[in-house]
Amino acid sequence: MKAKLERITLLGPGLGYLTALMVVPLALVLSYTIFQRGRFGGLVYEPTTENFRRAVDPLYLDVLVTSAWIAGVTTLLALLIGYPTAYVIARLPARAKTIALVALVLPFWTNFLIRTYAWIVLLSPAGLVNDALTGWGLVDEPLQLLYTKPAIIAGLLYSYLPLMVLPLYASLEKQDHELLEAAANLGARPARAFLTVTLPLTLPAMLTGCVFVFVPSLGNFVVPELLGGGRTAMVGNLVRDQFLKARDWPFGATLALAVVAMLAVLLLIQAWSGRRLQGADRA
Amino acid sequence: MTSLLTITDVRRSFGDVTALDGVSLDIREGEFFALLGPSGCGKTTLLRILAGFESPDAGTVTLGGDDLTAIPAHRRPVNLMFQSYALFPHLSIEKNVAYGLEREKAGRAEIRERVGEVLDRVGLAGAAKRRPHQLSGGQRQRVALARAIVKRPRLLLLDEPLSALDRKVRAEMQLWLKQLQHEVGITFAVVTHDQEEAMSMADRIAVLNHGRVEQIDTPVALYGAPRTHFVADFIGGNNFFDGTAVKGGLLAGSLLPGTPSVPDIVATGDAAVLAVRPEQIRIGTGLDDAVLRGTVLDVSFYGGTSRFAVRVPGREKPVQVQRPGAPGFVPDQAVDLGWGEAEAVLIPPAVSAASAAA
Numbered sequence: 220m221k222a223k224l225e226r227i228t229l230l231g232p233g234l235g236y237l238t239a240l241m242v243v244p245l246a247l248v249l250s251y252t253i254f255q256r257g258r259f260g261g262l263v264y265e266p267t268t269e270n271f272r273r274a275v276d277p278l279y280l281d282v283l284v285t286s287a288w289i290a291g292v293t294t295l296l297a298l299l300i301g302y303p304t305a306y307v308i309a310r311l312p313a314r315a316k317t318i319a320l321v322a323l324v325l326p327f328w329t330n331f332l333i334r335t336y337a338w339i340v341l342l343s344p345a346g347l348v349n350d351a352l353t354g355w356g357l358v359d360e361p362l363q364l365l366y367t368k369p370a371i372i373a374g375l376l377y378s379y380l381p382l383m384v385l386p387l388y389a390s391l392e393k394q395d396h397e398l399l400e401a402a403a404n405l406g407a408r409p410a411r412a413f414l415t416v417t418l419p420l421t422l423p424a425m426l427t428g429c430v431f432v433f434v435p436s437l438g439n440f441v442v443p444e445l446l447g448g449g450r451t452a453m454v455g456n457l458v459r460d461q462f463l464k465a466r467d468w469p470f471g472a473t474l475a476l477a478v479v480a481m482l483a484v485l486l487l488i489q490a491w492s493g494r495r496l497q498g499a500d501r502a
Numbered sequence: 503m504t505s506l507l508t509i510t511d512v513r514r515s516f517g518d519v520t521a522l523d524g525v526s527l528d529i530r531e532g533e534f535f536a537l538l539g540p541s542g543c544g545k546t547t548l549l550r551i552l553a554g555f556e557s558p559d560a561g562t563v564t565l566g567g568d569d570l571t572a573i574p575a576h577r578r579p580v581n582l583m584f585q586s587y588a589l590f591p592h593l594s595i596e597k598n599v600a601y602g603l604e605r606e607k608a609g610r611a612e613i614r615e616r617v618g619e620v621l622d623r624v625g626l627a628g629a630a631k632r633r634p635h636q637l638s639g640g641q642r643q644r645v646a647l648a649r650a651i652v653k654r655p656r657l658l659l660l661d662e663p664l665s666a667l668d669r670k671v672r673a674e675m676q677l678w679l680k681q682l683q684h685e686v687g688i689t690f691a692v693v694t695h696d697q698e699e700a701m702s703m704a705d706r707i708a709v710l711n712h713g714r715v716e717q718i719d720t721p722v723a724l725y726g727a728p729r730t731h732f733v734a735d736f737i738g739g740n741n742f743f744d745g746t747a748v749k750g751g752l753l754a755g756s757l758l759p760g761t762p763s764v765p766d767i768v769a770t771g772d773a774a775v776l777a778v779r780p781e782q783i784r785i786g787t788g789l790d791d792a793v794l795r796g797t798v799l800d801v802s803f804y805g806g807t808s809r810f811a812v813r814v815p816g817r818e819k820p821v822q823v824q825r826p827g828a829p830g831f832v833p834d835q836a837v838d839l840g841w842g843e844a845e846a847v848l849i850p851p852a853v854s855a856a857s858a859a860a
Contacts, residue, residue, distance in 0.1 A: 400555055401588035403575040405653065406605030415601070419592045 245479070251472035260466040270473040279457065283477060286454040289368060289443075290436035293375040294383075297432045298425060300376075301383035308384070309391035320388070323381050331378065335445050338374050339365060342446070366448030374442040379435060383428035390424030391417070423493055430489050434482055454478055506531040506689050507552070507570075507657060512561030514547055521547040522558070523713035529657070534683050535691045536700035539710035540736070545693045548710075549659055552691070553582045565656060576605075581655040585662040587646035589634040595621070595645050596630040602653040620652045623682070640671045647679075651686055660692045664699055676702050697737050701725070709733050729767055731852040734777040741783070741821050744851065747774035752848060759793050762843045773851045780824040782845035785810060785837050792838035796821065801829045812837060 252270050255263040273279065308319045326334060341347050342364040349361035364370055394417065402412035440455030447453070454474060461471030507529040514522040521544045529535045537545045550556040551563065554575030563570040570578065581602070590598050596617055603613045621627045624644040634642055643663070650658055663679065664672045680703050683690045694700050700707050701721040709716040709724065709732070716730045728734035731742070745754030747768045751761035754776075761776055768774045796814035803809075808829040811820040821839060831837060 395586070395588065397584055397586055397588040398590060400553075400575075401582075401584060401590070402601070403555075404553055404580075404582045405602035405649065406576050407601075408574075408576050411605065416590060 248472045248475055251469050252476055254469050256467045256469050260462075260468060262468060267469075270469050273470060274473045274477060279474065282452075282457050283454050283474075283481075285368075285452065286437055287481065289371055289375070289453060290433050293372050293379065293436045294429050294433045296372065296376050297380050297383040298429060301380055301387055301428060302421075302425070305384045305387035305391055308388050309394075323384055326377075327381070332441065332445075334378065335374055335442055338370070338377070338446055342370055342373075365446065368447070368452070370446040371443050371452060374446045375436045375439060378439075378442065379432045382431035382435075386424045386427040386431065387421060390421045394420055426489050426492060430485060433485065437482065438478055504531050505529065506566060507691075508562075508564045509548070510562045510564075512548070512551065512558045512563065514544075514551065514556065514559050520713050522551075524561070525710070525713070525715055526561075527708050527715055527718055529689060529691055530706075532687060532689055533705045534680065534703055535689070536704035536707040537691065537693045537710060538697060538700040538707050538736075539695065541695055543710040544713040545695075545710050546661070549582070549661055549691075549693045552580060552657070552659055554578050554580070579656040580659060581650040581653055581657075582659040583643075583646045583650045583661065583663060585665065587634075587642050589642060589645055589649070591634055594631050594633055595626060595637070598634065598645060599649045599652050602649065606653070616652055620648045623685075624648045639666055640675070643667065643675070647682075651682075651688060654686075655688060658688050658690050660690060662694055662696075663692060665694075665696070672699075679703060701737070709736065711736075727847060728777065728849060731775055731777075731849055734775075734847070734849055735852075739780050739822055739824070740777045741780065743776040743778070745774060745776065747772055747848065752776045759791070762846060762848055765848055768848055768850055775849050775851050776846050777849055778841050778846045780809070780822040781807075782841050783821065783823045784840045785812070785823045785825060785831065786840075787835075787837060789838040789840045791842075792840045794821065794839040796837060796839065798831050798833050798835045798837055801831060801833060803829055810837075812839060814839070 251262060253266050253268075255265050255267050255269070257263050304323075308316060308323075311319060339346075343349070344361040344363070344365070346364075348364060349358075352358045353361060398416050398420075399409075399412050402416050403409070407415060437453075438455045440453065440459050443452040443456055447456075454477070458471050458474045458478070461467045461474060465471075505528040509525055509527050512522050512525045513520075523544075525544070525548060537548060539545050547556060551558050552570070554570075554573070557571060565579070570580075590601065593601070599617045599620060600613050603616060608616070617630075618627065621630055624647060626641060626644055626648065629637060629641065629645075634645065637645065643666070647660075647663075650660075660679075664675055667675060676699065679690075692700065692703060701724075704721060706718060706720055707724055708718040711732045717724060717728065717733045719727075724733060724737055728737065734740050734742070743752065743754055743758060745752040745758065747753075747764045747770050749770055750763065752758045752774060758776065764770050764774075794812075794814050796812040798810055799813045799820050800811040801808065807824055807826050810823040810829070810831060812823055813820050823839065
């Protein structure tokens with residue numbers, strides 16, 4: 220009885236908050252998908268399957284696929300850049316480690332929008348990157364860097380890279396150094412020891428980092444809006460436009476559901492493989 | 503016997519701390535050797551130098567005549583059983599044991615055969631497919647051992663092999679390790695702080711203290727004829743009587759009877775210490791050859807043996823006496839203590855930590 224009371228008191232606030240502000244709105248959004256649009260936004264409560272039919276239209280499907288592709292490339296790059304970063308930080312002396320970690324999360328102290336605007340300054344035709352390229356004579360005239368997919372990827376990567384580095388760092392940091400000595404003692408040269416011991420043991424953390432980067436990248440609409448130009452490059456923009464510009468709430472909700480469904484599948488895969496790799500996490 | 507490993511005047515410091523201060527020793531082909539000493543004596547540093555995880559600042563280490571320090575860790579014919587076992591948590595038992603053979607690029611059939619054979623030997627054939635976290639401490643240790651011997655190293659290092667096991671499993675493992683060493687014919691070098699462990703298993707023991715070798719001997723010789731105060735004190739119980747070495751014995755106030763003639767390690771006229779084991783002292787009333795007289799302070803009975811603390815006038819510490827069977831004496835009883843010359847050893851006095859470091 221006492222334990223139950225304790226659990227309720229401790230869980231209560233968080234659970235209540237999530238129920239009121241996430242579960243209920245999500246349920247509402249899901250329910251919108253089966254109704255028709257009102258003329259000036261809102262809903263007409265007459266069931267229809269039209270929204271789902273429209274969602275698989277190649278026009279919209281293409282946006283979903285492009286979004287997944289952009290988020291996927293961002294995630295892959297984050298992994299390739301983030302792993303060596305985390306690896307080096309985990310092996311720094313204690314003081315330098317702290318400094319490196321603070322430096323890593325320092326950008327988060329600045330507003331997300333402002334940081335994204337900074338990329339415009341960097342990538343614009345008269346921006347720093349083009350200045351440097353023309354100045355060194357590498358290109359004759361400024362490149363169109365802004366309003367491209369690579370620009371979106373650069374912006375997303377910049378924003379979410381720490382979310383890849385931190386779980387990898389945590390995993391590498393707690394890894395028993397003696398395991399590498401054991402590998403060496405059994406005849407593995409350093410590169411081989413890394414591939415057969417360090418890498419497989421950080422697989423769960425790699426998976427976590429990938430989900431942490433992929434999920435917000437897929438749904439992001441600020442970065443594609445600012446760095447991708449006015450075009451509806453990603454599904455996040457599409458959803459936003461349906462609600463706020465086209466005033467088609469049911470269809471916006473349907474597209475949102477598509478994103479949620481994609482992420483749910485991803486999280487299920489992660490949970491499943493996480494459990495398979497669980498033995499690797501224990502000593 | 504030919505010597506396999508020769509360590510000559512090896513030194514290693516970490517900042518201000520001298521871990522090894524000129525260590526020289528030989529490990530012979532096929533023997534069970536022990537490096538024994540308290541924590542901080544440098545035994546772990548020496549082990550890490552042998553495994554290739556550390557390099558000596560000075561001195562040489564040769565294995566079968568070849569300079570070992572010139573060979574990188576992953577190419578040394580030396581395997582180590584880690585104190586923490588350091589099993590790969592993501593690999594099955596079988597894969598853990600196969601790891602070293604895979605690095606040698608052994609054929610698949612050969613790997614399977616050798617892994618099966620060694621798992622059989624350590625009694626874990628049934629657990630081949632399990633992961634380390636599914637095994638008990640004793641089982642994990644045997645996996646660690648299997649993983650180290652499967653490569654048939656010329657020298658097997660064991661870092662505190664029994665420290666993580668409970669008392670009962672320990673006794674079994676001690677016996678088993680000794681048998682195993684005999685069967686596989688690999689030279690074993692155990693590092694331990696536990697004198698009982700070293701004494702019961704090793705053919706020869708090097709006692710280390712403050713980065714120096716105090717004495718290298720068989721267990722029996724270490725116990726019966728310690729050459730330094732540290733060895734006499736560290737291994738087994740002992741009673742120490744301070745005095746000055748004179749012709750014919752030890753002068754402690756008056757000439758103490760029951761002292762052997764002065765050995766080569768003590769100079770006549772210098773300070774010296776007489777060491778007598780508790781079980782070498784006879785206790786009784788009206789002994790003809792009594793060396794000391796005192797009163798019983800405390801009696802304790804340990805089943806097979808009885809121990810006495812005897813207060814002797816003019817001596818701060820009570821004399822410890824041990825004998826088989828029931829006590830037979832009570833506290834406050836006046837008793838005589840006696841021993842023969844052959845039962846006592848004369849050694850140089852203790853070297854204090856400060857002067858040892860200087």
